[in-house]
Amino acid sequence: EVQLVESGGGLVQPGRSLRLSCTASGFTFGDYAMSWFRQAPGKGLEWVGFIRSKAYGGTTEYAASVKGRFTISRDDSKSIAYLQMNSLKTEDTAVYYCSKVVAATSGIFDYWGQGTLVTVSS
């Protein structure tokens, strides 16, 4: 059974950093791109970024709202994807979800974690 479990959320002050983890099981993690999404309280879904599998270079793409502040990485030996968030702003407050793609290079997301809440506030 595929499972994705996010962790690392919490309360953080503006300007500080936080690292989220997405621990995967039930599939060959290294074969799939992994993506991060977020949802501000009472708002819709927003794509944050993704990391391709090593077979496709392991490269990353980001939304403009987080580019230069957030970094996605992966450790295929541990089946974990990370979201390093620096220079956090109050508008980054959201539930953050990780998700896997259906196929190696698709934009279809078939499994999602339960989400982890990040609150940026002084």
Add this chain to the structure above:
Amino acid sequence: DIQMTQSPSSLSASVGDRVTITCQASQDISNYLNWYQQKPGKAPKLLIYDASNLETGVPSRFSGSGSGTDFTFTISSLQPEDIATYYCQQYDNLPLSFGQGTRLEIK
């Protein structure tokens, strides 16, 4: 960037009703369009991919159609467990983008 416009933003219907949600892309996205269901406090769930393909395990009362810029999501006979917010999502171009969501309520 591709803008996705969903309508209506909210909808109230009775059990057994046919429900339709539309999603319009700001440019041609072929069939690179997915539909997700999100229940309160839960993660999104993939229902339809590539505009019209039903995800494995999803009830057949859910369907999707369309291509290019105009897409439709339909629930043929609304069930109480379908109460949720529904989102369309395009993956033709980066950045990936979602519609603003349609909140579905039981009348």
